[in-house]
Amino acid sequence: MANDKHPDTKVVQGGRRKEWLRNMVNVPVSRTSTVLFDNMEASREAYPPVNGRLSYGRNGTWTQWSLAEALTELEPGAEGTMLFPSGSAAVSIALTSVLAPGDELLMVDSTYGPTRHFCDRELKRLNVSTVYYDPLSSPAEIEALIGEKTRAVFMESPGSLTFEVQDVPGICAMAKARGLSTLLDNTWATSFFFTAIDKGVDLSVVACTKYISGHSDVMMGAVTAATSHMTRLTRTSRSFGQYVSPDDAYLVARGLRTLGARLRQHELGAVKVAHWLKDQPQVARVIHPAFADCPGHAFWKRDFTGSTGLFSVALKGGSAADLDRLIDSLELFGIGYSWGGFESLAMSADTDNLRTAALRDYGGPLLRLHIGLEDPDDLIADLSAALADYPAA
Ligand SMILES: Cc1ncc(COP(=O)(O)O)c(C=O)c1O
Secondary structure (H helix, E strand, O other): OOOOOOHHHHHHHOOOOHHHHOOOOOOOOOOOOOOOOOOHHHHHHOOOOOOOOOOOHHHOOHHHHHHHHHHHHOOOOEEEEEEEOOHHHHHHHHHHHHOOOOOEEEEEOOOOHHHHHHHHHHHHHOOOEEEEEOOOOOHHHHHOOOOOOEEEEEEEOOOOOOOOOOOHHHHHHHHHHOOOEEEEEOOOOHHHHOOOHHHOOOEEEEEOOOOOOOOOOOOOEEEEEEHHHHHHHHHHHHHOOOOOOHHHHHHHHHHHOOHHHHHHHHHHHHHHHHHHHHOOOOEEEEEOOOOOOOOOHHHHHHHOOOOOOEEEEEEOOOOHHHHHHHHHHOOOOEEOOOOOOOOOEEEEOOOOOOOOOOOOOOOOOEEEEEOOOOOHHHHHHHHHHHHHOOOOO
């Protein structure tokens, strides 16, 4: 598909090649391990594996290729996309593809917890050191951390739990000038609201488990690469035997087709609920990238085309136990370690043990909300009843 189309058109049309559709609307689920060839010459021509040429089950069929192609088309300037069994697998393989023993990684302090654990455990074991930087660091401040062994800068914008928005284009320009690879966890915005590759990111990671699939019933990750990083991403991914099933690829592609409609509805609901929360006496502040007082809001305004359903609320005083009671009393919000599905969720956003470079006091416990596709007025009524019993300072 020509790359001049709008994101809404791309999520509907992307990856739906005529030869893969075979007169159906959706690319069918085609399962296989073994691929049979007409003769030996054809078996040799199947390698190296490329999307669009059957070789072996692990290298996918049109079901997985179609999804990968659709995700690539959402990122102007991208070369291709590799799929992974989870968002965390996508993060760890992307990092492994650019790092070698003896290297150093600059990692944003507000990164998703398991990403941090991968760095502190697995990368450390492989003699790769990690230096954490404050998510509010300017490109120049990050540049000052670069040493002889530094090879890559990892960003997550907005950050997990605390939603700091980073100057991704500025950091990428600096990193490129210093010969470093750049990686971004783009799960919150997805490439629907933030195109990463054309802003200078080399490897853009999305946990499709969240908004891309959107229905809380499948796990998957994807890494979309700039041309300069596609070969190493492909090689590392294949060497580690990464694979997603056609059944899961079908579910994620099915979710992708409605991504635009869902994200805008999440955005509307979340902004309405967040505005209401901001004025409640029990709330110290709302941390939402579209709000002017969110750290890095100017970068959100400059670089993003929308906001999604996930944000945090700092309560005015009260204890962690008070927050637990508040969450337990909610009726419409599920309690779960995820987000990005059609349903609303609430979770305490405890950053203890997840920050070393940017320790911030928000004055009270942090509540993370995912605003689903329910009517926001019903969610506000639910929150109102729960907040009424909160012992605010
Ligand atoms: C920002 C972010 N990145 C990556 C992941 C990992 O995705 P998965 O749960 O599919 O491994 C998550 C999951 O919550 C996440 O919130």
